[in-house]
Amino acid sequence: MTILVTGATGNVGRHVVDLLVQAGADVRATSRNPESLDVAAEVDVRRADLADPKTFEQALQGVQKIFLYTQPSAVEQVMAIAKAAGVEHAVLLSSMAVAGPDPDHWIARWHRSMEESIERSGLSWTFVRPGPFAANSLQWAPSIKNGEPVRLLYAHSYLSAIHERDIAEVSTCALLQDGHAGAKYHITGGDSVTQAEQVALIGEAIGRELAFEDVTGDDARADFRNRIGNRIEELVAEGTISRADTPEIIETRIRYYVEALEGPVEIDRTVEKVLGKPARTFAEWAVDHKADFAN
Numbered sequence: 001m002t003i004l005v006t007g008a009t010g011n012v013g014r015h016v017v018d019l020l021v022q023a024g025a026d027v028r029a030t031s032r033n034p035e036s037l038d039v040a041a042e043v044d045v046r047r048a049d050l051a052d053p054k055t056f057e058q059a060l061q062g063v064q065k066i067f068l069y070t071q072p073s074a075v076e077q078v079m080a081i082a083k084a085a086g087v088e089h090a091v092l093l094s095s096m097a098v099a100g101p102d103p104d105h106w107i108a109r110w111h112r113s114m115e116e117s118i119e120r121s122g123l124s125w126t127f128v129r130p131g132p133f134a135a136n137s138l139q140w141a142p143s144i145k146n147g148e149p150v151r152l153l154y155a156h157s158y159l160s161a162i163h164e165r166d167i168a169e170v171s172t173c174a175l176l177q178d179g180h181a182g183a184k185y186h187i188t189g190g191d192s193v194t195q196a197e198q199v200a201l202i203g204e205a206i207g208r209e210l211a212f213e214d215v216t217g218d219d220a221r222a223d224f225r226n227r228i229g230n231r232i233e234e235l236v237a238e239g240t241i242s243r244a245d246t247p248e249i250i251e252t253r254i255r256y257y258v259e260a261l262e263g264p265v266e267i268d269r270t271v272e273k274v275l276g277k278p279a280r281t282f283a284e285w286a287v288d289h290k291a292d293f294a295n
Contacts, residue, residue, distance in 0.1 A: 001025070001026060001064045001065065002026045002027075002028055002044075002062050002063045002064060002065075003020055003025050003026065003027055003028070003063070003064070003065045003066070003067070003175055004028045004029075004030060004059065004060065004063045004065070004066045004067070004087075005017050005020070005027065005028070005029045005030070005066075005067045006030050006031075006048065006050060006066065006067060006068050006069055007030075007031065007050075007068075007069035007093075008029035008030060008031050008037055008039065008045075009031050009033065009036055009037060010069060011133060011135045011164040012069070012093055012164050012167045012168050012171065013029075013067065013069065013093075013168075014038075014039075015164060015165055015167075015168030015169075016067050016168045016171050016172055016175075017029050017039050017040075017043060018039075018040070018168075019168055019169060019172040020172060020175065020176070021039075021040045021042065021043060023172070023176055025175075025176065026044075027039075027042070027043045027044065028043070028044040028045075028046060028059065028063060029043050029044070029045050029046070030045075030046045030047065030048035030056075030059050031045075031047065031048075032047065032048070032049040033047075034046065034047045046058070046059040047059075050068070050069070050071035050073075050074060050075070050078055051071060051073050051074055052074070053074045053077035053078045053081060056078055056081050056082070057081055060081055060082050060085040060087060061085055062085075062086075063082075063085060063086075063087050064086070064087060064088050064089070065087065065088060065089045065090070065091070065175050066082060066087055066089075066090050066091070067090075067091045067093070067171060067175060068090055068091070068092045068093065068114075068118075069092075069093045070092070070093060070094060070095070070110065070111050070114045071114070072110060072111075072113045072114045072117065075113075075114050075117040075118070076117050076120075079117055079118060079120075079121035079123065080121070082121070082123065083121055083122055083123060087123060088123060088124060089123060089124045089125065089126070089175075089181065090118050090121070090123050090124075090125045090126075091125070091126045091127075091128060091171050091174045091175050091180075092114060092115065092118055092125065092126070092127050092128065093128055093130075093167070093171065094111045094114065094115055094127045094128060094129045095107055095108070095110075095111040095129055095130065095131075096129045096130060096131045096186050096187075096188075097111060098111050098112050098115060098127075098129060099129070099184070099186065102252070102255075105248065105252045106241065106245055106248055106249055106252060107252065110241075111129075115127055124181040124182070125181065125182070126171075126174040126180045126181065126182070126183050126184075126185070127183070127184045127185065128167060128170055128171050128174065128185050128187065129184060129185060129186045129187065130162045130167050130187050130188075131159075131160055131161075131162060131186075131187070131188050131189075131265075132159050132160070132161050132162065133161065133162055133164060133167075134161035134162055134163050134164065134189065134282055134285040135164050135285075135289075136161070137161070137198055137202070137285075138289070138292055139227070140199065140202070140293075141292050141293050144202065144206075144210060144293045145293065145294075145295050149211040149212055149213045150199050150210065150211070150212045150213070151212075151213050151215050151223060152195045152196060152199065152212050152213065152214060152215060153195075153215050153216075153220040153223060153224060153253075153254075153257055154195070154214070154215075154216055154220060154254075154257035154258065154260070154261060155194065155195050155196040155199075155212055155213075155214040155215075156194045156195070156196055156214070156261055157194060157195060157256075157257045157258070157260035157261050158192050158193065158194050158260050158261075158262075158263060158264050158265050159189075159192065159193070159194075159195065159198070159260065159265065160188040160189045160190075160191065160192040160264075160265040160266075160267055160268075161189045161198065161282050161285070162187060162188060162189045162279065163189065163279070163280040163284065163285045163288070165280065165288075166187065166189070166271050166275070166279050166280055167187065169271075169275055170185055170187060170270070170271060170274050170275065173274055173275065185270050185274065186268050186270055187268060187270045187271050187279065188265065188266075188267050188268040188270075188271075188279065189267075189279050189280065189281065189282060189285075190267065190271075190278050190279035190280050190281040190282075190284075191267065191281045191282060191283075192264035192265040192266075192267060193264075193282055195212075196212055196214075197282075198282055198286075199212045201282055201283045201286045202286045202290075202293055204283070204286070205283075205286040205287045205289075205290040205293070206290050206293050206294045220254060220257070221250055221251075221254060224250055224253055224254070225246070225250055228249065228250075232246055232249070267279075
């Protein structure tokens, strides 16, 4: 059985590739920039881009299962190609926002459109819906390395940040094992701590006390706009969003942080149910990534 992993350079996709190789699976990995892939020698590397369906016509030949990241602009065509090629099951890296309290905001709409396309495709499927990635904290690395205070948008807002390894392990189970078809897995991290506490945990991992700056209100809006500028341009170029969506994107994020000030997030036990072990905590993630923050 051949399993194709899209987005194999991503935080989750690269771990899915490694886990499948360790399990002895026949793995094919794709990326729009395959030369950047650092994978085991036995992995069949192909160039393919979810925004350009024709690039999958050869990559999907002989594939039975596929791991997908969310890129909805051309998913209908990609799924049609997958169906014609004989693909049987798709595992999608989606988002918990799809079933969140604000189903009409852009993140929910973006991921829901991908899920709906896969549901219409005729393939069996599993949707893995994580909340915030712990890896988002890597954006703080330059400030930490330079000895500067970390600028936190609403520093005392709570998150249950998920280790990318847990997301990959749940996804790999859905690719390798029976019994996951039709599942919509909502997954969180193993604990819920504030962003300020996350910075402190990174400090403990690297052996330094770290400072932070609490950024709120209009300052937070301006800061977030600056941070996402390049990503917005990429999404506009892909046809995923329009530039007019930018204010909604900013307000959605600010509203998320404000609501998260109320207290710890409820911990979902899906990771433990699927893997037989608790989800990793942010402290564990910080230790695993201490080299990314240390000088």
